[in-house]
Amino acid sequence: MLKNKKSSTPPLSAPLNRGSSMAALSNRFWIAFSSIESIDSAFILRLYNYFGDIEAAYKANEREFQNIDGLSVKKAENFIAARKNLDIEKVFAEVEKRGIKFLTFEDENYPQMLREIYNPPAVLYYKGDLSRINFNKTLAVVGSRRASTYAKDALKLVLKDLKNTDITIVSGLASGIDTTAHSIAIENGLKTIGVIASGFDYTYPASNKHLYEEIEREHGVIFTEYYPTFEPLKYRFPQRNRIVSGLSYGTLVAEASLKSGALITANLTLEQGRELMCIPGLITNPNTQGIYRLLKNGATLVTESEDILNTLGWETQKQGTLDFKSAIDLSEDETNILSLLEVEEKNFDELQQSTKMDIEALLTNLTLLELKGIIKKVDGDRYKREV
Secondary structure (H helix, E strand, O other), X not given: OOOOOOOOOOOOOOOXXXXXXXXXXXXXXXXXXXXXXXXXXXXXXXXXXXXXXXXXXXXXOHHHHHOOOOOXXXXXXXXXXXXXXXXXXXXXXXXXXXXXXXXXXXXXXXXHHHHOOOOOOOEEEEEEOHHHOOOOOEEEEEOOOOOOHHHHHHHHHHHHXXXXXXXXXXXXXXXXXXXXXXXXXXXXXXXXXXXXXXXXXXXXXXXXXXXXXXXXXXXXXEEEOOOOOOOOOOOHHHHHHHHHHHOOOEEEEOOOOOOOHHHHHHHHHHHOOOEEEEOOXXXXXXXXXXXXXXXXXXXXEOOOHHHHHHHHOOOOOOOOOOOHHHHOOOOHHHHXXXXXXXXXXXXXXXXXXXXXXXXXXXXXXXXXXHHOOOEEEEOOOEEEEOO
């Protein structure tokens, strides 16, 4: 059985209380540290934890570094070399010029759930409005970048009953399930957090530019631990995943092959002591092999939103089942068509044979149902229910 594994790493120092001028000064050192590509958050926070002050950590000499147990000699050398040519005011000004906001590890607004994980980000750059987000009800949703239509539809079915609640959906703004999760959140009045694997100078994938803008403008926050100029390199995506799960009380996996980023996030979820949940998929799909491995090892099976709420112990107002005939004022013919699409998609000929309507009447009713957003035309002349 899978076990939630708590990290044995001792907690890092609590955030310090500083005056505004002192905090403004320390921010420059946090940003300066994070602008150096040859070091990482683990290195920065080890220094911060040792010295108890980010400025002292930044200005420490080689002899002081030698006294820190377990500190990477190579990274210390890289840092010292990079520091010599670094203009602290310039790298800070580049962040301000772009209008990028940030949270440092010692900031009181830094997410508490993220503070508790192994190797938390030293700096979180962000766009959007933090006040939109309920960090007490965060659900990560991850899955395949080549997600099947089945997986996308299943995810929509599971999440739609969370509509207009105070739950926040967290994902990685990649293609596939990530894009679907963010889009479902926006469509259903949920706030969402996107965590990206590059600095804000890059939009990856480019096809999600509009989604980036929607989240930033109105629907949530986009986070990254990377300085604005850092590219979306391959190794940064697995690093990003620890933030997706680290921000969240639980992770829902919608589709995952045995070798996938989603499976990495699932394992990180367990290491961080959080709840792991999976939506079952078609056993004929290779992208579900990881799902069934996780389920066999003890992950929670999810087929409806109630499963998520029960697993996480959340109470929220759940939308009731919609009575289409009364709530949307459907005609008898429209209601009959919907009942035929309850289980699976059907094409025009199948619907005509079952309803016995003439072609013109059936076309009229199908068009009305599409305009009401209740059904959708797919794969030529096939129709499926949307709600």
